[in-house]
Amino acid sequence: MAHPHLQRLLESRLFQNKLFRYFISAGLATWVDITVYFLAYNYLYQKSDIGIFNVYTISAATASLFLSYTMGLLTNFLITRYLVFNDSELEFHKQLFRYVLVAMLVLALNWVLMRLLIRELNWWPTLARAVSALGIGMLSFVIHKTFSFRMKKGSSNEAV
Numbered sequence: 001m002a003h004p005h006l007q008r009l010l011e012s013r014l015f016q017n018k019l020f021r022y023f024i025s026a027g028l029a030t031w032v033d034i035t036v037y038f039l040a041y042n043y044l045y046q047k048s049d050i051g052i053f054n055v056y057t058i059s060a061a062t063a064s065l066f067l068s069y070t071m072g073l074l075t076n077f078l079i080t081r082y083l084v085f086n087d088s089e090l091e092f093h094k095q096l097f098r099y100v101l102v103a104m105l106v107l108a109l110n111w112v113l114m115r116l117l118i119r120e121l122n123w124w125p126t127l128a129r130a131v132s133a134l135g136i137g138m139l140s141f142v143i144h145k146t147f148s149f150r151m152k153k154g155s156s157n158e159a160v
Contacts, residue, residue, distance in 0.1 A: 038126050077095075080099075085144070
């Protein structure tokens with residue numbers, strides 16, 4: 001049995017709003033993403049670039065982004081699928097495929113923005129990651145709502 005305060009929150013009008021639930025999902029996934037990024041950048045890669053077969057070098061910031069983004073993506077997909085867009089008419093594998101397509105676009109946009117913030121504006125990598133995640137998150141909601149988790153005709157669509 002849920003705590004009475006938690007139960008009231010889950011039954012509240014605010015929690016019934018898809019946009020609110022989406023931001024909870026995105027917030028949790030972003031927390032996972034940024035936490036993994038920080039740990040990977042500072043401890044796993046120890047701020048050092050990674051050489052691949054002495055042919056190509058990946059910066060610690062880029063390697064950390066790919067790892068953190070993957071973890072955040074999986075977190076966000078599962079929470080969004082089951083908490084936000086649970087009345088979608090698409091099958092799981094189609095949702096996942098579309099979600100990953102959109103995520104690749106969003107990843108590319110995040111990478112470009114982070115590269116600009118870190119290399120051109122000399123921002124700290126973790127701050128650049130947080131800003132890019134927040135800035136591109138709004139675009140992500142619209143695309144996922146209309147493409148990745150297309151709703152059933154006639155379903156309640158209470159959020160924008």
